[in-house]
Structure formats: structure tokens, C-alpha cells
Amino acid sequence: MSAQGSVSGGGEADGPVSGRLTRTVALVGLMGVGKSTVGRKLAEQLGAPFVDSDEEIERAAGLSVEEIFDRLGEPEFRRGERRVIERLVNGPPIVLATGGGAYMDPETRALLKEKATTVWLRADLETIWKRVSRRDTRPLLKKDNPKQVLAELNAARAPVYAEADIVVDSGDGPSTIAVKAIREALGVA
DSSP states (O other): OOOTTOEEEOSOOOOOBTTBOSSEEEEEOSTTSOHHHHHHHHHHHHTOOEEEHHHHHHHHHTSOHHHHHHHHOHHHHHHHHHHHHHHHHTSSOOEEEOOTTGGGSHHHHHHHHHHEEEEEEEOOHHHHHHHHTTOSOOGGGOSSSHHHHHHHHHHHHHHHHTTSSEEEEOOSSOHHHHHHHHHHHHTOO
């Protein structure tokens, strides 16, 4: 794994013009990597709106993510998530923090690749575990061995997350390091 704050790029990354985004920047990655924290700071520095797709899903459904999983199941949650993300990326450019599983859905991934510059915010398993174990609100971790589930999710999802346009490591340090790395990759350091 790269050093904290390091970046590697894949595709073309359009950035802001005169402090405004010309294309949505979508943060993808496993739960707990810091997409919302980094996204808020990035949006503030770029003078762009920030949107957390999970918060938008909750607002649209009138239920928490956990309640949607419990009542309707993951497949229905993913369908709703895809509709919300589609609405968001078809609007004005924003900084978007997606849910950890959003990029796993082939249709959502294709939509994000077409309409946004995607950034895989990556962290090592211990860092992620330290962050997610603080709260009991992650539906996919409500299992007998949540750390093992997290490790399996990480292993299964990493090759797909690696398809993102930009890869930035988010370690234990301040989120401003990852924000700076993303800005550099976008060409707006």
C-alpha cells in the first residue's frame, strides 16, 4: 500500500475552473475510509456543494440506511441508491461521498465513470476497523465476526475500487492530507 496521502491516477480528471467544479468528484471506497469527512473538506476548499449519498437516500426514503436494510433488504437499498446517485450526477457538479457498496453495482459504477471523476479513498484494514468499530450502525457488519466480514469486503471490493480514476490513501493522519492529495491529482493544488 502506498504512503499516506499518495496518489495514483488512471483516467482523465477534470477539475474546477475558477473555484468551480466542471465535473462531479465522486469518492468511493469501503465504509470507514473517510469519504464524508474528506469530501466535506474537499468541497469547502473547492467552493463546491458536498453531498453524502447515504444521507440523500435516508431523506428520500424517510428511513435510515439500517432501517432500509432491515425492512427491504440490500437489493432494494442498492436500487434506491442507484436512483439517488443518478439524480445527483445528472445535476450540477458536486463533491459526492458514496456508500461503500455503491461502486460495486455495475450500473452505478458505469454511471459514475461516465458522469464523474471517481476517487478511491483507500485505507488499511486496521485503520478502517478502528473507525467503524466505534459505532454499531453498519448493516453489513452486524454479523458474528464483524472484523472478518470487513476484511472479506475489503479483499472482494479492492479490485473494483481500483477502477476509479484516482487512488488516494487515507491513513490515520489528518484528513487534510488526503484532501491535498486529491486536489493535486485533480490539478488544483
